[in-house]
Amino acid sequence: MKREKFTILESTCVPLPQSNIDTDQIIPARFLSATSREGFGENLFRDWRFDKEGNRIEGFVLNRPEYKGSILVTGSNFGCGSSREHAVWAIHDHGFRAVVSDSFADIFRNNALNNGLLPVQVTSAELGDLTEQIIRSPETRVKIDLDQQIITIEETGFTASFGINAFKKQCLLQGLDNIDYLLGMKEEIMAFEKNRSL
Amino acid sequence: MEPQTLFDKIWDAHVVKSVEEGPDVLYIDRHYIHEVTSPQAFGGLRQRGAVVFRPERTTATADHNIPTTDQHLPIRDEVSRAQVETLAMNCQAAGIEHFGIGHPSNGIVHVTGPEMGYTLPGMTIVCGDSHTSTHGAFGTIAFGIGTSEVEMVLATQCIMQTKPARMRITINGSLNKGVTSKDLILYIISSISTGGATGYFVEFAGEAVRQLSMEARMTMCNMSIEMGARGGLIAPDEVTYNYLSEIPAFSESPMAQSLADKWHSLQTDAGAVFDKELHFDASDVPPMITYGTNPGMGMAIDGTIPDAAITDNTSSYNKSLDYMGFRPGMSLLGHPVDYVFLGSCTNGRIEDLRAFAAMVEGRKKAPDVTVLIVPGSQKVAREAEREGLADILRRAGFEMRQPGCSSCLAMNDDKIPPGKYAVSTSNRNFEGRQGPGARTILAGPLTAAAAAVTGRITDPRELMRICDF
Ligand code: SF4
Numbered sequence: 001m002k003r004e005k006f007t008i009l010e011s012t013c014v015p016l017p018q019s020n021i022d023t024d025q026i027i028p029a030r031f032l033s034a035t036s037r038e039g040f041g042e043n044l045f046r047d048w049r050f051d052k053e054g055n056r057i058e059g060f061v062l063n064r065p066e067y068k069g070s071i072l073v074t075g076s077n078f079g080c081g082s083s084r085e086h087a088v089w090a091i092h093d094h095g096f097r098a099v100v101s102d103s104f105a106d107i108f109r110n111n112a113l114n115n116g117l118l119p120v121q122v123t124s125a126e127l128g129d130l131t132e133q134i135i136r137s138p139e140t141r142v143k144i145d146l147d148q149q150i151i152t153i154e155e156t157g158f159t160a161s162f163g164i165n166a167f168k169k170q171c172l173l174q175g176l177d178n179i180d181y182l183l184g185m186k187e188e189i190m191a192f193e194k195n196r197s198l
Numbered sequence: 199m200e201p202q203t204l205f206d207k208i209w210d211a212h213v214v215k216s217v218e219e220g221p222d223v224l225y226i227d228r229h230y231i232h233e234v235t236s237p238q239a240f241g242g243l244r245q246r247g248a249v250v251f252r253p254e255r256t257t258a259t260a261d262h263n264i265p266t267t268d269q270h271l272p273i274r275d276e277v278s279r280a281q282v283e284t285l286a287m288n289c290q291a292a293g294i295e296h297f298g299i300g301h302p303s304n305g306i307v308h309v310t311g312p313e314m315g316y317t318l319p320g321m322t323i324v325c326g327d328s329h330t331s332t333h334g335a336f337g338t339i340a341f342g343i344g345t346s347e348v349e350m351v352l353a354t355q356c357i358m359q360t361k362p363a364r365m366r367i368t369i370n371g372s373l374n375k376g377v378t379s380k381d382l383i384l385y386i387i388s389s390i391s392t393g394g395a396t397g398y399f400v401e402f403a404g405e406a407v408r409q410l411s412m413e414a415r416m417t418m419c420n421m422s423i424e425m426g427a428r429g430g431l432i433a434p435d436e437v438t439y440n441y442l443s444e445i446p447a448f449s450e451s452p453m454a455q456s457l458a459d460k461w462h463s464l465q466t467d468a469g470a471v472f473d474k475e476l477h478f479d480a481s482d483v484p485p486m487i488t489y490g491t492n493p494g495m496g497m498a499i500d501g502t503i504p505d506a507a508i509t510d511n512t513s514s515y516n517k518s519l520d521y522m523g524f525r526p527g528m529s530l531l532g533h534p535v536d537y538v539f540l541g542s543c544t545n546g547r548i549e550d551l552r553a554f555a556a557m558v559e560g561r562k563k564a565p566d567v568t569v570l571i572v573p574g575s576q577k578v579a580r581e582a583e584r585e586g587l588a589d590i591l592r593r594a595g596f597e598m599r600q601p602g603c604s605s606c607l608a609m610n611d612d613k614i615p616p617g618k619y620a621v622s623t624s625n626r627n628f629e630g631r632q633g634p635g636a637r638t639i640l641a642g643p644l645t646a647a648a649a650a651v652t653g654r655i656t657d658p659r660e661l662m663r664i665c666d667f
Contacts, residue, residue: 037238182223
C-alpha cells in the first residue's frame with residue numbers, strides 16, 4: 001500500500017516538556033475499543049485536554065491557540081508503556097507529522113515509523129534550546145529535513161542532526177510500506193522455514 | 199566459535215535476512231493476539247487482499263476488555279462486544295485457534311500461553327501487547343509489537359526489527375522472607391528508572407534468579423518493559439523443564455525430547471560480551487511500593503518519598519506527586535487504601551493467589567476496602583478452587599472474579615474511582631491507568647494481601663511475624 005511521503009516538514013510546534021509521557025496519557029485505554037484506525041485524534045491526551053465533564057482544560061498546551069502546528073516537542077522517554085499503536089494513530093490523526101524528543105520508547109518509535117510519523121531524536125541540550133525557543137516565541141517555524149537528517153530554525157540558526165535507520169528513511173521518503181516488502185519475500189521465508197536450525 | 203549470549207543465539211537463528219543498513223527480517227515462531235490490537239491488522243490484510251500465512255502459529259484470546267462477572271451473558275458494553283466478536287470472526291475466517299470468553303482455556307494472553315505449553319525455550323514470540331516480555335522467562339525472545347507489525351506477522355510470519363543491544367542484570371544472593379520477585383523487579387526499576395534499559399534486551403541471571411519459580415520469573419520478565427527494555431529473558435534450566443513437563447500438551451509431544459537435548463545449548467556462553475552489565479544483591483531488596491505515576495517511582499514500603507526522582511524533571515515529578523496526593527518526605531505506612539487489586543499478567547497466577555490466601559487465612563477483609571481478586575486464567579481459577587484457596591478467600595470475606603485483564607487497564611467496568619487509592623499487583627501506575635483519576639500503588643501479592651486485611655498500607659513482614667509464617 002502506498003503511504004504519504006515524508007520529505008521536508010516546516011511548521012510551528014507544540015511544546016509539551018514532560019518526561020515519561022506514557023501511551024496511557026496519549027490515548028487512555030477506554031478509547032481503544034474501535035476496530036478501525038480512524039478518529040483517535042479526538043481523544044489524544046484526553047484526560048489532560050478535557051476535565052471529567054468534558055470541558056476543555058484551558059491551560060493545557062493543545063487548548064492554547066498560540067501553540068499549533070504539526071511538530072510535537074516533548075520530554076524524555078516519550079511513548080513509554082503500552083504497545084498500542086493507537087497512540088501513534090491519535091497523534092497522527094490530530095495532525096502531527098513529527099515528534100521531537102531526546103529519547104523515545106522502543107515500541108513507540110517502531111510504531112511511529114510504520115505510520116509515517118517521524119521520531120526526531122536530538123540531544124538533551126538541543127531539546128532544551130528548542131523547547132525554550134518555542135515556548136518563548138510560539139510563532140517560530142521549525143524545519144525538519146528527513147533526507148539531510150537535520151532540524152533547523154532559520155531565524156536563530158539552530159541546527160541539530162538526528163539519526164534514523166537507512167532503510168526506514170527510504171521507506172518514509174518514498175512512501176513505501178514494510179508489509180509490501182515482506183510480502184515480496186515469501187519465497188525466502190519459505191526457504192527459511194525448510195532449513196531452519198533452532 | 200566466539201562465545202555468544204543466549205539472546206544472540208536465538209535471534210541469529212531466526213534471521214531470514216539482514217536488510218542492508220536496515221533492520222533484520224525476523225521469523226516468528228509463536229504469535230499471540232487479543233481483541234484490542236488485532237482488528238486493524240486483520241482489516242489491513244483484507245485491504246491489501248492478503249491472507250494469514252501460517253494460521254497455526256497464531257493463538258487468540260479475549261482478555262483486555264471482557265467483564266469479570268457474568269461472563270456467560272452477552273457483554274453489555276456495545277463497543278467492547280463488537281471488538282470481542284470481531285476477534286472471533288477474524289479467527290474463524292483465518293483458521294486461527296481462538297479461546298473466547300468463557301472457554302476453559304481463556305485468560306490473559308500472557309498467562310494462558312505458558313500454561314498451555316505454547317511458550318517454549320528458544321522461540322521467538324510476539325504479541326500486540328508490551329507485556330509479551332513475560333514469555334522471556336522460558337528462555338525465549340519475546341516482545342511487544344504494534345498493530346502494523348501484527349499485520350506483518352499475520353501476512354508473512356516475520357517482522358522487521360533492528361537488533362537491540364544486550365544487557366545482563368545479575369542478581370546474587372537470596373530474597374528475604376516476605377519479599378517476592380515483584381519486589382525485586384520494582385527495586386531494579388526504581389534503581390535504573392523507566393528508561394534505564396531502553397534499546398536493550400535484558401538477560402536476568404545469577405543465583406537469586408535461579409532460585410525463582412517459573413511463575414516468579416514470569417513476573418520479573420513481565421516488568422522488564424517497565425524499565426524500557428525491549429524484553430527480558432532467563433536461560434532455561436531444570437526449573438523450566440520441570441514446569442513444562444507437568445503440562446501434558448508439552449510432555450507428550452515429540453518436542454519434549456528434542457527440547458531437553460537442546461536446552462543445554464540455550465545458555466549464554468562463558469566469556470560472552472554484553473553491551474552493559476548491572477549487578478544487584480537480592481538480600482538488599484525490601485517489600486516495595488510505588489508512590490508516583492510511573493513504575494520507576496518505587497521505594498521500600500517503610501521508606502519515605504524522596505525529594506526528587508532520578509528520571510523525571512522537577513515539574514513532571516511534582517505533577518506526579520500532586521496527582522497521587524503525596525508529598526516528598528512522606529511515609530506511606532498506615533496510609534488508608536480504598537481498593538486492592540490482585541491479578542493481571544504480572545501477578546494473576548496460582549502462586550500469587552496462594553501467597554495472598556496464605557496471608558489472609560484466619561483474618562478478615564478490612565471493612566472499607568473493595569477487593570478485586572481476578573485470576574489470570576480459567577485454569578488458575580479452577581486450580582484455586584481445587585486447592586481450596588477460593589474457600590480460604592471466601593471465609594475471609596473475599597470473592598473471586600472471572601479471569602481477564604480487569605482493573606489492570608480498566609477497559610471494562612473494573613475501574614478505580616477518581617481520587618481513590620488502589621494497591622495493585624499489576625504493572626503500571628500511570629495516571630488514569632486504572633480509571634480516570636485513579637491513584638495506583640504498585641506492590642507484590644503479599645503487600646496487597648496485607649492492605650486488604652488492614653485497609654492500610656502495611657508491611658507484610660509485620661503480619662507474617664504475628665502469625666509466625
Ligand atoms: S493484564 Fe494488564 S498488562 Fe497484562 S496484558 Fe492485560 S492489560 Fe496488559
